[in-house]
Amino acid sequence: MKHINSIILVIIIALFTSCSKDGDVNFFTVKDDVAFGAQLDSTILADPNEYPILNEAQNQEVYKYVRDIMNRVLQSNEILYKEEFKWQVRVIDKNVLNAFAAPGGYLYFYTGFLKYCRSEAEFAGVMAHEIAHADRRHSTETLTKVYGIQILLSILMGQNPSQLEQIVAVLATNGAALSFSRKHEYQADEYSLRYLNSIKQIRNYHPTAIIDFFDHMKEDSLTTPNGSFEFLRTHPYDDNRKANIDKIWKSLGSPTGNRFEAEHAAIVAKLN
Ligand SMILES: [Zn+2]
Numbered sequence: 001m002k003h004i005n006s007i008i009l010v011i012i013i014a015l016f017t018s019c020s021k022d023g024d025v026n027f028f029t030v031k032d033d034v035a036f037g038a039q040l041d042s043t044i045l046a047d048p049n050e051y052p053i054l055n056e057a058q059n060q061e062v063y064k065y066v067r068d069i070m071n072r073v074l075q076s077n078e079i080l081y082k083e084e085f086k087w088q089v090r091v092i093d094k095n096v097l098n099a100f101a102a103p104g105g106y107l108y109f110y111t112g113f114l115k116y117c118r119s120e121a122e123f124a125g126v127m128a129h130e131i132a133h134a135d136r137r138h139s140t141e142t143l144t145k146v147y148g149i150q151i152l153l154s155i156l157m158g159q160n161p162s163q164l165e166q167i168v169a170v171l172a173t174n175g176a177a178l179s180f181s182r183k184h185e186y187q188a189d190e191y192s193l194r195y196l197n198s199i200k201q202i203r204n205y206h207p208t209a210i211i212d213f214f215d216h217m218k219e220d221s222l223t224t225p226n227g228s229f230e231f232l233r234t235h236p237y238d239d240n241r242k243a244n245i246d247k248i249w250k251s252l253g254s255p256t257g258n259r260f261e262a263e264h265a266a267i268v269a270k271l272n
Contacts, residue, residue, distance in 0.1 A: 037104030098230035120260035125210030132191035206257035
């Protein structure tokens with residue numbers, strides 16, 4: 001009986017497992033990514049004490065700025081799921097140095113993060129990195145590894161409706177930042193550069209601006225070790241990581257661009 005059960009399970013897994021556009025095997029379907037992201041988003045909205053969403057009516061310029069940057073990155077021809085995913089960005093009004101992506105294109109940035117970036121290009125670089133985590137479907141691949149196929153399968157089959165909410169709650173209370181593997185982090189860095197390099201006609205961001213951000217954060221974390229460096233905790237930054245970014249940059253022909261510091265400062269001033 002146990003044997004038959006496991007055969008059935010293997011068949012079900014084979015039916016549900018899908019191939020991503022990038023060829024990686026992912027247990028979730030693309031629609032599951034969006035459904036899961038929507039669940040996570042509802043959980044975040046339901047807890048305004050933990051996740052106070054920046055008032056949009058009072059901060060229209062800030063939202064326009066953040067959305068414009070997201071939409072520019074999404075113009076890249078390297079994006080796989082531009083139409084299929086939700087691509088929505090929320091700003092959480094808290095002095096936390098963090099940003100994260102949920103499956104299906106749901107993106108979150110804390111005001112503390114916006115203030116910490118010194119240029120629009122830095123912000124765009126990290127935005128592109130988070131978009132890559134969602135678009136390359138790292139989020140759901142990581143969830144599968146963390147929670148296991150059987151739990152996720154029971155959720156998808158509707159046998160375990162409370163479990164999805166529980167997972168979402170766990171993710172949300174941990175800042176929703178999944179700890180991605182080094183492979184996923186390096187890939188997200190790579191696509192950050194590729195995206196920015198491919199939208200130069202729209203906005204000429206320096207493609208390696210994400211390095212400015214990492215260097216800045218690393219320096220500060222060494223001098224103020226008790227500071228709030230959530231993003232650095234989920235994004236370990238060392239010489240290898242920097243060398244990887246440098247290698248990708250050279251392979252693209254060492255393209256340069258602008259940082260747009262004044263434009264970013266004007267938006268940060270509106271947050272104070
Ligand atoms: Zn990352």
